[in-house]
Amino acid sequence: MPEKKNMINKPAEKKKANHKSPWKRQRLSFGQWTADRLTKAAGSWGFIICFFIFLAIWIAINIELIFIQKWDPYPFILLNLFLSCLAAIQAPVILMSQNRMNQRDRGQIQKDYYINRKAEKEIKVLQMQVLELKQLISKQSLEKETKKIESEIKSIQEELENVGKTLQIE
Secondary structure: OHHHHHHHHHHHHHHHHHOOOOOOOOOOOHHHHHHHHHHHHHOOHHHHHHHHHHHHHHHHHHHOOOOOOOOOOOOOHHHHHHHHHHHHHHHHHHHHHHHHHHHHHHHHHHHHHHHHHHHHHHHHHHHHHHHHHHHHHHHHHHHHHHHHHHHHHHHHHHHHHHHHHHHHHO
């Protein structure tokens, strides 16, 4: 039983050790979260269509409908003020979101760079190991060839000795 308890604790300890990863996602502040949501909503076709319908209704009410009191007659000064305020607020918020995305992209690029560097180092180690294996294989083949040549030389020497002995006998 104590072994199982140790086995259960080890992964938890490992998780705690990995908890301080430099690549951990950052928590978004309320402003960052709002900027991202507004950018996502304001950059959609749904927003554009709804806003176009809103403008059409505003203009229709203030031009065509006689029965309702017109609060913004033809030059639509109030509508222009509203659109200007919307643009003045929306533009910096969208820029904040884009800046945050750029920062996140830079972080991802840096992460990719470190991963590529690590992969490059590992590839170099593998290349060195392959070269060592090639050298070892060539060394073994040279040793085999050397032994083969030595055995051939010994057999030739034995033949020469035999020939020499036969010549001395005759």
